[in-house]
């Protein structure tokens with residue numbers, strides 16, 4: 001595992017505009033510079049439409065910037081093939097999206113195991129045990145064979161969190177992970193993320209509207225119209 005203080009992510013002057021043939025380009029990110037070190041916990045806050053999800057997708061190499069440089073563990077993402085990026089994403093990054101993106105035809109347990117199938121197509125006993133343990137920890141131990149349509153919105157989100165953790169990523173990118181949850185479920189999910197950061201030194205970047213969750217992070221970056229307006233360490 002990387003040492004504390006090692007730079008995990010380095011963004012320099014990152015700009016993003018969405019282009020389309022029939023509309024003017026939409027400029028979203030206007031020059032983001034950010035250094036994230038191993039073991040950091042960072043909240044990204046800002047109004048709706050300010051570019052938070054766009055930034056998170058770019059941090060996780062799901063989207064590429066229009067201009068600027070992004071390095072993950074010292075590697076310039078623009079220099080990597082789509083296949084190399086997919087492998088890095090699978091091994092190093094756990095994504096928790098704004099909507100859960102669970103596969104409707106699969107059970108909770110199967111959904112959680114999807115990221116472990118990339119290598120051999122089959123989940124190991126260890127992965128199944130870990131999945132069950134984590135599902136238990138988020139209160140879904142009794143829902144292993146349910147499909148997403150048979151779960152509440154909050155339960156789907158909790159299953160998606162476990163899916164993000166299953167490969168023991170060194171970096172978790174979470175987009176409003178507690179947005180759809182009631183207060184007590186949100187608190188226990190926030191606690192799980194905080195524990196992973198504190199105890200396992202997982203680097204955590206969380207987009208959130210929750211002041212409570214943001215206050216538990218080591219630093220908060222405020223995004224406004226595609227630029228950081230303030231940074232509180």
Ligand SMILES: Nc1ncnc2c1ncn2[C@@H]1O[C@H](COP(=O)(O)OP(=O)(O)OP(=O)(O)O)[C@@H](O)[C@H]1O
Pocket residue numbers: 018019026028046047048049050051052053054055098
């Ligand atoms: N594919 C796209 N094509 C064109 N414009 C887009 C696209 N995706 C996002 N946008 C625009 O980019 C801006 C930033 O979107 P983004 O989803 O990053 O905002 P956000 O800060 O995550 O908002 P929210 O808090 O509502 O989730 C918005 O104005 C949105 O309309």
Ligand SMILES: [Mg+2]
Pocket residue numbers: 052053054098175
């Ligand atoms: Mg968003």
